[in-house]
Amino acid sequence: xxxxxxxxxxxxxxxxxxxxxxxxxxxxVKYRHCEGKLVLKVTDNRECLKFKTDxxxxxxxxxxxxxxxxxxxxxxxxxxxxxxxxKEQAEAQPTKKGRGRKQ
Amino acid sequence: MLVxxxxxxxxxxxxxxxxxxxxxxxxxxxxxxxxxxxxxxxLNELTSMFEKSTETxxxxxxxxxxxxxxxxQRNKMKTAGSPIEYRCLVxxxxxxxxIATSVGMKDHQRFQASYATILKAHxxxxxxxxxxxxxxxxxxxxxxxxxxxxPKV
Numbered sequence: 001x002x003x004x005x006x007x008x009x010x011x012x013x014x015x016x017x018x019x020x021x022x023x024x025x026x027x028x029v030k031y032r033h034c035e036g037k038l039v040l041k042v043t044d045n046r047e048c049l050k051f052k053t054d055x056x057x058x059x060x061x062x063x064x065x066x067x068x069x070x071x072x073x074x075x076x077x078x079x080x081x082x083x084x085x086x087k088e089q090a091e092a093q094p095t096k097k098g099r100g101r102k103q
Numbered sequence: 104m105l106v107x108x109x110x111x112x113x114x115x116x117x118x119x120x121x122x123x124x125x126x127x128x129x130x131x132x133x134x135x136x137x138x139x140x141x142x143x144x145x146l147n148e149l150t151s152m153f154e155k156s157t158e159t160x161x162x163x164x165x166x167x168x169x170x171x172x173x174x175x176q177r178n179k180m181k182t183a184g185s186p187i188e189y190r191c192l193v194x195x196x197x198x199x200x201x202i203a204t205s206v207g208m209k210d211h212q213r214f215q216a217s218y219a220t221i222l223k224a225h226x227x228x229x230x231x232x233x234x235x236x237x238x239x240x241x242x243x244x245x246x247x248x249x250x251x252x253x254p255k256v
Contacts, residue, residue, distance in 0.1 A: 022168050023168070025167075025168075026165055026166065026167040027165070027166040027167070028163060028164070028165045028166075029163065029164045029165075029166075030161050030162070030163045031153075031161060031162050031164075031225075031226060032160075032161045033153075033156060033157045033158075033162075033225070033226075033227075033228045034156075034157070034158060034159050034160070034228075035228075036228035036229050036230060037229075038226065038229060053229070054229055054230050055229055055230055055231075055232070056226075056229040056230060056231045056232075057231075057232060058229070059222065059223070059226045059229055062222075063219045063222060063223070066166075066215065066218065066219065066222075067215055067219075069166050070166070070191060070206070070211050070212075070214075070215045071211070072168075073166065073167070073168040073189070073191040073211075074189070074190070074191050074206065074207065074208045074211040075208060076189065
């Protein structure tokens with residue numbers, strides 16, 4: 001079992017894994033409230049990537065990853081996931097630009 | 104003993120071999136079969152699973168892409184040239200009960216939003232950042248933020 005310490009590396013590798021084999025790749029989440037632990041696993045039955053945490057901030061990151069996987073699985077492995085990540089940036093940018101133009 | 108009893112029933116009356124195996128498994132492990140639900144009842148059941156497992160136990164949620172058709176059907180569809188509609192299969196279990204649902208392209212955003220709300224509401228046992236770490240993180244974030252903002256602008 002490969003536990004990955006860096007969140008970004010985990011996300012990148014799991015998306016790569018999914019795109020390489022969308023038929024057999026699955027994303028599993030295990031949550032234990034009594035211990036306050038969250039474990040994420042992405043596997044294609046050949047390679048396994050895991051990420052464990054007990055931090056609340058990682059729950060938010062996990063939600064973003066959920067969005068990414070939902071989009072990839074429902075729309076297809078070639079779906080543009082920058083939509084998911086890009087939406088947040090797009091929401092943030094117009095407000096900044098607006099202020100800049102008014103000035 | 105119980106399995107032996109089931110096998111006798113199998114020989115006596117017309118219970119299929121698969122049923123005997125299934126029943127034997129249920130009796131042995133106490134696990135029931137997977138229940139396939141619509142997205143909304145699935146979310147309700149998932150909420151109750153989280154609520155039940157606060158004192159002890161875990162909740163597992165698995166996401167997988169599936170067309171919900173057997174390989175034979177898929178190959179037939181490929182040769183016929185018709186597009187295969189994929190759905191996102193979501194399974195959840197608390198170790199004893201398993202529930203499942205499949206989400207298509209149209210409902211996935213709505214399901215995703217509700218699912219995220221449920222997770223946020225229940226994953227409350229995770230540790231929040233300590234103040235010492237926060238101060239250091241804020242300092243490092245500011246430095247990173249400044250260096251990141253410049254290339255964007």
